Amino acid sequence: MNQSSSPTPAVLAPRLGATLRSDVQGMHAYAVQPSAGYIKLDAMENPFLLPPELQQALGSRLAQVAINRYPGSRVDDLKRALAEHVALPEGCSLMLGNGSDELIALLALACDVPGATVLAPVPGFVMYAMSAQLQGLDFVGVPLTADFELDEAAMLAAIERHRPAITYIAYPNNPTANLFDDAVIEKIIAAVGAQNGLVVFDEAYQPFSSRSWMPRAGESDHVLVMRTLSKFGLAGLRLGYMAGPAALIHEIDKVRPPYNVSVLNAEAALFALEHADEYARQAQILRAERERLQAALLTLPGVKAWPSEANMILVRVPDSKATFEGMKQRGVLIKHVAALHPLLANCLRLTVGTPQENTRMIDALRASI
Template sequence: MISLADLPLRDDLVGQEPYGAPQIDVPIVLNVNENPYPPSQVIRHEMAAAIVSAAGTLNRYPDREALGLRGDLAAYLGHGLSAENVWVANGSNEVMAHLLTAFGGPGRRVLTFTPTYSMYPEYARNTCTEYVTVPRHPDYTLDADLVLGAIAEHRPTVTLITTPNNPTGTTVDLATIEAVLEGSDTLLVVDEAYQEFSSGPSALELLAKHPRLIVSRTMSKAFALAGGRVGYLAAAPAIVDACRIVRLPYHLSAQTQAIARVALAHSDELLAQVRSLAAEARAFEDWARGRGYEVIDSESNFSLFGRFPDRHRVWQDLLDRGILIRETGPAGFLRVSAGTPDEMAILRSALDELSPPLEGNPS
């Protein structure tokens, strides 16, 4: 048998491990910011019918431009966008891979601000783009001076700003984003994977004025479509054309396109769940503060709380009780996704039962 060590693996991949949060079969899964509510029976039946219809032409390649889906996404986003402003791929992961394949590469840099999404360095590594980070402010926020100073120092081709930020849930206001666009020539990607959970405005409002702005989204969270793998961006048509150059042929299956279009047709129903999940997350944060935990202000469907002297022990104690959350973010913190009311009640009860009591928290 041949081993990985016997293969001519790229030098920068030697010793690397595949990315991925734990996938463990437990009763309560609150670790990857999924929507805990599956599509309703009505939506599932429509998705099934759409797949049956698509199956009639599976002997042919799918629409490689996904123009129908891109048009539906443009209509959902509004702001006068059309299909030419939208690019769609297998999750926002592939969207980012397309962007850095097109605009990154050897001799180029991508800049972002930590703590932030843990896949960003892997996008950079896989596209041979230099990955540069600058710390956020102590409260995990960003302002124009910090971002523009980092851009001036590092001269990135692409800059990533995540809002609401994963794992902290903190947001960046439009004035800051616009100041960065006006004060630099970087391609600015505003990652809005959790925007539907936020009460603040979207960077989509700035697209018409700023051709170097790219707004990235996903259908995994708000549309309960994590298993469908649909991510997308909105940008100037020229940026979409750049992604079209580097995409693999027929990168989005006919089934995926069909399911996503059904979900978009039911956006009102699905977005009602978004509001309830955001409320569930804020209620958990209020409860955690009342128990003496430090909680980061979030505008997403997840909460970052701590600080734990030994966060792994707490993570394991919860897992032993059948509750899976995420060991991520700044030292001493854990992240929990909003679940159903019953799931969150069980989590709160389990945290209260932890033994020995957490240092600095009331027992």
Template sequence: MKFFDVNSILRESVKKLKPYEIKKFPFKIKLDANESPYPVKPCDIALDIPVLLNRYPDPDATGLRKALAGKLKINYRNIIAGNGSDELIYYLILTFGGPVVYPVPTFAMYGIIAQCVGVERLEVALDENFDIDFNKMKNLIISKKPHIVFISSPNNPTGNTFSKDKILSIVETARKKSAIVVIDEAYQPFSSKRGFLPFVKDFENLIILRTLSKIGLAGLRVGYLIGNERILQEINKVRLPYNLDSLSQYLAEHALKNFYSNIKEFIKKTVKERQRIYRELSRINKIKVYPSEANFIFFKVKESKKICNALSKKGILIRDLSPALKDSLRVTVGTKQENDKFLKELKNILKRL
């Protein structure tokens, strides 16, 4: 059979990509993916799930959008639901094109999806305190005229929120240059700071990106955009039909209506444990730990890769951030028992190094 040269028809931007791999390791305690540690089964949300699997789902996810709108106290027409945040990031870049600007380090999918679509990526390094370098960001927006600016606040993987005044100044600068600003608030439920939802009414070019994944419903893959209805209508032009399945729609809607008190309790326990882990890590001389407003903690330690591997051998998974961030690790906040085990094993490993 004649060899088929698939490379001859690949787009150049795809040739340079590598598949996004989620490495699988045996584990007892999983603290590497920023998930909620508290189990939720479909029967916890609804005993009866009257979903007809022979029918396509609601193409507009109207019931879910109305449930979200009720929680947020906004009009459901200001919401688009998607199959996780990743799909919505893809739609944003597909709709508005590039260049795309974002600070680094941050959530990898802004850059990966921009490369998939084939638009220019412009990265602005955070300063030594992991805050936005406002002058560099502002000058880049003015000189390069990007179509989209992505800002994750609280930021992944550093866990910090960015200055409200800096972000609003960026939104205003972008507005003058006809650019969209997307503030990714995936970790907002864990933050002590107010999010940017109240400012959507003041800035037509401002879009908020949120998700149900971090608060206990990662298996449903439900993300949503909040923004000006006229802007969302343009994004809807590229949204695939039936992009969110019936089971995810039904369970997410009913979780918001009937299970939300449990979700709030998960968040409360996570914040309490985050504060405790931070205090414990702060007492360890070999570790530099950073304050977090998310459901994870970022810290620096020498020989981070060796420490990560040693924890993995004990069945505890955390995230090694090298080589992008030297000597850096990220640990998701687990249950009290999981966190105790992590801290104990980490201290034992550090004693041996």
């Protein structure tokens, strides 16, 4: 059917009303900003390509993959390689997802018992709430403090009241980029455990963080640790993984679609892990650049920057909309997050890029305030 003969929205309206859930019709799809022609610093991507020799080696290796067959043993090889890479604690196992987004959706599916609730601090990653809504679970967002720390009393009260099936702790958090107080987290883990719920640590930004919960993944039978290879340097690959007690992972893995990780993704991820030193080198550069950006931000009048344990920095400016548009006009694309939550008023999220990109970003920010 050509475009001119496609049904109009008015013609489709009765059918959509009869067949699609009303809450889905009222939702907004996950938005991705057009980025062609801009310095793209809006999505916390690793800005570095592989060196040419590794690009050639990867291309040759992928050319030999049997893409005519469903994924098989190489996916198991990847799980073993990931377990070694993260030093998976004894008694734990892994499951893989098409990005951590799929793992979040699968957790909602697996925990969709009558009356189930998902709980997370807000502002936080939008997919926690979206996956809950799509699966028909209630979502409870507990506001952080004004300095984006966990509100201990509010979190514990919400756990007691709502008895969440899943409590997410982004570690570091997105978009605030900070690590939460471990002493408060310990109390949350205990409170959720007493209510027979799960605690899920989302460590998407682990390559840039000074702490991880992975070494403690096997200490509690209700704690899971989720990561993605996106920030490792493979955002285009769409591969996430989740670790936790083997018996718990075994049950959640039952809802995973068959063959959800392609043979090309698995082989590329194996290649990346074999060259983890190159990605560690890139992460080291980005951590150093993060500190350079923080120092530069201190010199800009009217700009407040929060400490970061990720490859992004949250800043507050006098007029975030005008600053965002000004930077865009100067060829630098960042993320305007002010509308995501009242606590983020006049806030922008800056991704850490290459040294050259970061210099351009600071210059654009300075000129746009």
